[in-house]
Amino acid sequence: MSIDIEDFEERTSAELEEPSNAERVLRFLYENRDKAWKASTVAERANVNENSISAVLNRLKEQDLVRHKGSYWAITDDTERLRRAHQFHRTVQRFDELYGEEDREEWVEASERSNE
Structure with a gap:
């Protein structure tokens, strides 16, 4: 896949991801x-590998960002929770962009x- 050089020059790394x-x-x-x-259907319409969709949906359910009933899934009705999750995600992306990503192994x- 390629992008126009103008997009490459004008966008941040995060925007290109x-x-x-x-x-x-x-x-x-x-x-x-x-x-x-x-x-x-979520997998197909969201362009997510069908082998991955159950794990993605279950992880989002654990975070109370989606609802599940029977074989159906829907976005949470807690719009404040969804807004805070989105805001947190964007903040972490910005910090990663400014200071570099955290290395889990280092932590x-x-x-x-410190426990020794």
Whole structure:
């Protein structure tokens, strides 16, 4: 895949990144919040691999960002929670852009050293 050089020059690194599967699912469900969907349809419409969709939806359910009933999924009706999650996500992306991404292994090692 390619992009125009103008886009390359004008956009930030974060803007050039592809959205994650979770972002795609949330965007699709939010844009279609008047309906509930089967997982396979969510995968197809959100452009997420069907083998990954159950894990993505279950992770979002654990975070109370989607609802699940029977074989259907829908965006949360808690719009404040959804807004805060989106705001937090954007803040983390901005910090990563400014200061670099955190290295999980470094945090684990530091934690283990402090527990010794």
